[in-house]
Amino acid sequence: xxxxxxTENTEVVLDEAELEIDDAVKKKLxxxxxxxxxxxxxxxxxxxxxxxxxxxxxNDVAAGGRLESPSMDHLFGTDGAGRDxxxxxxWGARVSLSVGFIAIASGLFVGGPLGIIAGFFRGKVDxxxxxxxxxxxxxxxxxxxxxxxxxxxxxLRIVALVLGILAIAPIGRLARANTIVFAEREFVQASRVxxxxxxxxxxxxxxxxxxxxxxxxxxxxxxxAIVAEGGLAFLGLSVKEGATWGKMxxxxxxxxxLRTGTHVSMSPIMVLFFTVLALNYAGDRVRSYFDxxxxxx
Amino acid sequence: MAEPLxxxxxxxVRFPTTRGVVQAVNGVEFDLEEGQTIGIVGESGSGxxxxxxxxxxxxxxxAEIDGExxxxxxxxxxxAAKGEDHFWGVQMTMVFQDPMxxxxxxxxxxxxxxxxxxxxxxxxxxxxxxxxxDLLERVGIPEPAKRVAQYPHELSGGLRQRVVIAMALACQxxxxxADEPTTAVDVTVQKLLLDLLDDLxxxxxxxxxxxxxxxxxxxxxxxxxxxMYAGRIVxxxxxxxxxxxxxxxxxxxxxxxxxxxxxxxxxxxDPIPGRPPELINPPVQCAYAPRCRFAQRSxxxxxxxxxxxxxxxxxxxxxxxxxERGEAALQANLDxxxxxxxxxxxxxxxxxx
Amino acid sequence: MAGSGLAPxxxxxxxxxxxxxxxxxxxxxxxxxxxxxSGISFDVAEGETLGIVGESGCGxxxxxxxxxxxNDIREGSVMFEGKNLAxxxxxxxxxxxxxxxxIFQDPISSLNPRRKVRDVISEGLKVWGSQMGAWSEGRxxxxxxxxxxxPKFGDRRPHQFSGGQCQRIGIARALAMDPKVLICDEPVSxxxxxxxxxxxxxxxxxxxxxxxxxxxxxxxxAVVKNxxxxxxxxxxxxxxxxxxxxxxxxxxxxxYTRALLASIPEPAPTVEVSEGDxxxxxxxxxxxxxxxxxxxxxxxxxxxxYEDEPQMEAVGGDxxxxxxxxxxxxxxx
Numbered sequence: 001x002x003x004x005x006x007t008e009n010t011e012v013v014l015d016e017a018e019l020e021i022d023d024a025v026k027k028k029l030x031x032x033x034x035x036x037x038x039x040x041x042x043x044x045x046x047x048x049x050x051x052x053x054x055x056x057x058x059n060d061v062a063a064g065g066r067l068e069s070p071s072m073d074h075l076f077g078t079d080g081a082g083r084d085x086x087x088x089x090x091w092g093a094r095v096s097l098s099v100g101f102i103a104i105a106s107g108l109f110v111g112g113p114l115g116i117i118a119g120f121f122r123g124k125v126d127x128x129x130x131x132x133x134x135x136x137x138x139x140x141x142x143x144x145x146x147x148x149x150x151x152x153x154x155x156l157r158i159v160a161l162v163l164g165i166l167a168i169a170p171i172g173r174l175a176r177a178n179t180i181v182f183a184e185r186e187f188v189q190a191s192r193v194x195x196x197x198x199x200x201x202x203x204x205x206x207x208x209x210x211x212x213x214x215x216x217x218x219x220x221x222x223x224x225a226i227v228a229e230g231g232l233a234f235l236g237l238s239v240k241e242g243a244t245w246g247k248m249x250x251x252x253x254x255x256x257x258l259r260t261g262t263h264v265s266m267s268p269i270m271v272l273f274f275t276v277l278a279l280n281y282a283g284d285r286v287r288s289y290f291d292x293x294x295x296x297x
Numbered sequence: 298m299a300e301p302l303x304x305x306x307x308x309x310v311r312f313p314t315t316r317g318v319v320q321a322v323n324g325v326e327f328d329l330e331e332g333q334t335i336g337i338v339g340e341s342g343s344g345x346x347x348x349x350x351x352x353x354x355x356x357x358x359x360a361e362i363d364g365e366x367x368x369x370x371x372x373x374x375x376x377a378a379k380g381e382d383h384f385w386g387v388q389m390t391m392v393f394q395d396p397m398x399x400x401x402x403x404x405x406x407x408x409x410x411x412x413x414x415x416x417x418x419x420x421x422x423x424x425x426x427x428x429x430x431d432l433l434e435r436v437g438i439p440e441p442a443k444r445v446a447q448y449p450h451e452l453s454g455g456l457r458q459r460v461v462i463a464m465a466l467a468c469q470x471x472x473x474x475a476d477e478p479t480t481a482v483d484v485t486v487q488k489l490l491l492d493l494l495d496d497l498x499x500x501x502x503x504x505x506x507x508x509x510x511x512x513x514x515x516x517x518x519x520x521x522x523x524x525m526y527a528g529r530i531v532x533x534x535x536x537x538x539x540x541x542x543x544x545x546x547x548x549x550x551x552x553x554x555x556x557x558x559x560x561x562x563x564x565x566x567d568p569i570p571g572r573p574p575e576l577i578n579p580p581v582q583c584a585y586a587p588r589c590r591f592a593q594r595s596x597x598x599x600x601x602x603x604x605x606x607x608x609x610x611x612x613x614x615x616x617x618x619x620x621e622r623g624e625a626a627l628q629a630n631l632d633x634x635x636x637x638x639x640x641x642x643x644x645x646x647x648x649x650x
Numbered sequence: 651m652a653g654s655g656l657a658p659x660x661x662x663x664x665x666x667x668x669x670x671x672x673x674x675x676x677x678x679x680x681x682x683x684x685x686x687x688s689g690i691s692f693d694v695a696e697g698e699t700l701g702i703v704g705e706s707g708c709g710x711x712x713x714x715x716x717x718x719x720x721n722d723i724r725e726g727s728v729m730f731e732g733k734n735l736a737x738x739x740x741x742x743x744x745x746x747x748x749x750x751x752x753i754f755q756d757p758i759s760s761l762n763p764r765r766k767v768r769d770v771i772s773e774g775l776k777v778w779g780s781q782m783g784a785w786s787e788g789r790x791x792x793x794x795x796x797x798x799x800x801p802k803f804g805d806r807r808p809h810q811f812s813g814g815q816c817q818r819i820g821i822a823r824a825l826a827m828d829p830k831v832l833i834c835d836e837p838v839s840x841x842x843x844x845x846x847x848x849x850x851x852x853x854x855x856x857x858x859x860x861x862x863x864x865x866x867x868x869x870x871x872a873v874v875k876n877x878x879x880x881x882x883x884x885x886x887x888x889x890x891x892x893x894x895x896x897x898x899x900x901x902x903x904x905x906y907t908r909a910l911l912a913s914i915p916e917p918a919p920t921v922e923v924s925e926g927d928x929x930x931x932x933x934x935x936x937x938x939x940x941x942x943x944x945x946x947x948x949x950x951x952x953x954x955x956y957e958d959e960p961q962m963e964a965v966g967g968d969x970x971x972x973x974x975x976x977x978x979x980x981x982x983x
Contacts, residue, residue, distance in 0.1 A: 195747035483705035513915030556876035568847035
C-alpha cells in the first residue's frame with residue numbers, strides 16, 4: 001500500500017526540464033561590480049602593503065620641493081611640507097579604511113543583534129532597545145564625537161569606536177524593521193511549531209534574511225564613516241599620529257596651499273570619492289543580487 | 298443575427314523580459330453580443346487577466362500586441378493609439394479582484410464615484426454627488442447617504458466591492474469586464490455580488506466578461522464560457538455544453554479534479570499531473586500535451602487548430618474527450634501504460650474513477 | 651462559562667484531542683477586546699479528520715493556532731494525551747510541539763527563502779537531535795519522495811519551486827517530526843485549481859501512511875467535505891453545527907449552514923438557493939450580538955434568539971446543532 005502511494009505521488013514530481021529554466025535566469029553581478037571590487041582590492045592591498053612598498057615614509061620630506069605638481073617622480077605631486085602625496089595617500093588609507101571597517105563592524109555586531117532581539121520579542125524589550133536607538137539618533141552626533149574624543153584620546157581605536165557608536169542606531173533600526181516583517185511570515189511560525197528555541201529561530205530563520213539589507217547598509221555606512229573621519233579631521237579631532245585622508249584634505253584645503261596646489265587635496269578627495277562610490281555600488285549590487293524572487297510561477 | 302458588440306480576432310500579447318519573450322496571450326478569438334456574459338476560465342498564468350487588460354488598454358507600454366479588437370464598429374486598439382479618454386470608463390469598464398486597488402484609500406467613497414461622473418459626464422459637483430448616492434443605493438448599499446462620506450477602509454470587503462461596481466456603472470457602460478470580482482470575498486457575499494451583477498446586466502442590457510478561476514461561478518453565471526490554457530482559448534461553448542459535454546481534455550480533467558459538494562466525503566480526486574508550462578519559448582506542440590491523458594505523437598508535433606463549430610462549441614484538440622477518436626486515443630495510452638508525452642497512466646486507477 | 655455546550659464531546663477511548671470551552675481573545679486598542687473564539691468544544695478521535703469550515707472572521711484559523719499554541723488561550727482546555735496544552739509554558743510547551751504539526755496557507759511564505767529545501771525539511775530533526783531518532787540524509791530523501799518532490803532537488807531554494815511543490819515541502823517538514831496531529835490551515839486555498847487535487851490526495855495518502863489525525867480548516871465547503879469525517883461549521887467565534895460530513899451536508903439544520911450551502915456557486919441540492927440570501931453584514935467580533943450570534947442575519951430569529959444563547963444539542967446520531975429553531979429536514983431514504 002505504502003509503495004503504491006509513493007509511486008503515485010512521484011508521478012507528479014516535476015521533471016528536470018522544468019527547473020532548468022531557472023538556471024538560465026541566474027542573476028549576474030555585472031561588470032560594474034567587478035570594477036568596484038577591483039578598485040577596493042587595490043586600495044586595501046596597497047594600504048596593507050604600505051610598509052614594504054617602495055614608497056616614502058608618511059612624514060618623509062621628498063627630494064624636490066613643496067607643492068610640486070604631479071610628475072613621474074611624484075605621481076600625485078608633493079604637499080606644502082614637501083612630502084610625496086601619493087605615498088601619504090596610501091599611508092592615509094590604512095587609517096581611513098581601518099576607521100571605516102572597525103566602525104561598521106561594531107555597528108553590525110552591536111546594532112544587528114539588538115535590532116533582531118527588539119524586533120523578535122517586541123514588547124518591553126523592544127521599548128527599551130528602541131529608546132536607546134532613538135536616543136543615539138537624537139543626540140547630535142558631532143557633539144557626541146567631540147565629547148568622547150576630547151575627553152579620551154585621539155587614537156585610532158577611540159575614533160573608530162566613536163564612529164562605531166554612531167553606526168549602531170541606523171543599523172539596529174534597519175535590523176529591527178526587517179525582523180518585524182520576517183517574524184510575521186509563516187516560516188518563522190513553522191519553526192516555532194517544530195519546537196525551535198527563540199535563539200535558533202533568530203539565528204537560523206531571521207538572521208539570514210535580515211543580514212542582506214543590513215550588510216548593504218553596512219557597506220554604505222563604511223563610506224559614511226570614512227567621510228566622517230574626514231569631518232573629525234577638519235575639526236582637528238582625528239587620529240593624532242600619521243596621515244589620514246581626512247587630515248590630508250584638511251591640509252590641502254588651506255587657502256595658501258589651494259591657490260598653488262589643488263592636487264594636494266584633490267588626490268585624497270578623488271581616492272576617497274572612488275572608494276566610497278565603489279563601496280556604495282558594490283553594496284547596491286550585493287543587495288539586489290541576493291534579493292530573491294519569492295514568487296513561483 | 299445582429300452584429301456582436303465586441304469581436305476579438307487573433308489577439309496576441311507578448312512581453313519581452315530579461316529571460317526571453319513571454320507569450321502571454323496567443324491567438325485569442327471570441328465574440329460577445331449585447332446583453333450576454335462570456336466567462337473566461339483559467340488558472341494563474343493562463344492569460345485570462347492579460348486578455349482583459351488588453352481590452353481595457355491597461356498593459357504596460359512594453360507589451361507587444363497583435364490582432365483586432367472591435368467594439369461596436371470601432372477599432373479599440375486605434376482608440377488606444379489616439380489616446381481616446383472617454384471610452385474606457387464610459388463604454389467599457391472593469392472591476393478588479395481587490396477593491397482596494399481601485400479605490401483611493403484617502404478619498405471618501407462618494408467623491409470617488411462623483412469624480413468619475415464629473416470627468417466623463419461633465420456633471421457639476423452637486424449633481425455628481427446626488428447621482429453617486431443613487432448608484433450606491435442601486436448596488437444595494439444600506440444608508441447610501443451616509444456611505445458617500447465614508448472612506449473605503451470603513452467598509453467591509455463586500456461593501457467595498459459594491460462601491461467599485463457602482464463606480465464602474467456610473468457612466469452606463471455597455472461592457473463590464475469583471476476580473477475575479479468575488480475571489481477576495483466570502484461565499485455568502487459572493488452570491489449576493491454575483492446576483493447583483495446579474496440583475497444590473499439584465500436591467501441595462503449590458504454585456505459582461507467574467508474572468509474567474511472558479512468553474513462553478515462560470516457555469517452558473519455565464520451564457521458562454523471560454524477555457525484558457527497557456528495563453529490560448531482551448532475550448533469555447535455555451536456554458537451548458539461546455540460543462541456537461543466538454544471536449545478539450547484540459548476542461549475535462551479540470552472538472553474531474555475539483556472536489557464536488559454532491560460527492561460523498563473521501564471521494565478520491567483525479568488530479569491533473571504536473572503543472573502549467575512556461576510561456577517563454579514554448580515548444581511547437583499542444584501546450585497541454587505533457588499533462589494530457591489523451592496525448593498522441595501528433596500532439597507533440599503540431600499545435601491543434603480550433604475545430605468544431607466555431608461560435609457554437611469549438612475546441613483546439615487532436616483527440617477530443619468524449620468522442621470516439623478521443624476515447625480510442627485514451628485507450629491506446631492506457632494499454633501502453635503511458636502517453637506520447639511520457640505521462641504514466643495506471644489502468645487500475647482509471648477503472649476506479 | 652460562555653460555552654456553546656459540551657454535547658458534541660464524545661466519551662470514546664480513542665479521542666486524541668479534546669478541546670473544551672476554548673476562548674481566545676485579542677486586545678485591540680486600550681479597552682476593546684476581539685472575541686475571536688468564544689467557547690468552542692469538540693474532540694477528534696485518532697485517525698479521524700475534523701473539518702472546520704466558516705467564512706473569514708469566524709475564528710476557524712484562531713482555533714487551529716490556539717491548539718498549536720501560536721495564540722494564547724484565554725480560557726478552556728486542550729487535552730492531548732493527558733496533558734492540557736492550554737496551560738503549558740516555556741520548555742514544557744516546546745517539548746510538546748513535535749506531536750502537533752501545522753501546514754500553512756501560503757506555501758511560499760511558509761518556507762524560508764534563504765534556506766535549501768533539504769535544510770527546511772531536516773530543521774526539526776536537527777532541533778531535536780537524538781531525541782527524534784538519528785537524523786540522516788536517507789530519512790530526508792524518504793520524506794521528499796513520500797510527498798512527491800524528487801530528492802535530487804533538495805539543494806534548491808523555495809523560490810525555484812511552484813506553489814504546489816512548496817506546499818509538498820511544507821508537508822514533508824511537518825511529517826519529519828513524526829506528528830500525531832496535523833493541523834492544516836487552508837492548505838490549498840493559495841493553489842491553482844489543478845494543483846489543489848494533488849495536494850488533497852497527498853494529505854489523504856500521508857494520513858494513511860503515517861497514521862495521522864487531521865484538523866482541516868478551510869472556507870471551501872466542497873474541499874472540507876472531501877477530506878473530513880466530521881465537520882464543524884463556525885460563525886463569529888462559535889460553533890453552529892457539528893456532524894458527520896455526509897450527514898451534515900445531507901441534512902443541514904442550522905440556518906447558517908444552510909445559507910453557506912446555498913451560497914456556493916453550485917448550491918447543494920439539499921437547500922433552496924434563496925436560503926443563501928442572508929442579509930446584513932458580519933457583526934463586529936469586538937461587540938458580538940447577545941443571545942445567538944447569528945440573530946442579526948437569521949431569517950428565523952425571534953425573541954428567544956436575542957435573549958438566550960442556544961446550546962449544542964443532538965439532533966440525530968452524530969449531529970449537533972446550536973440553534974433555537976433548527977430547520978426541519980425530511981429524511982428520505
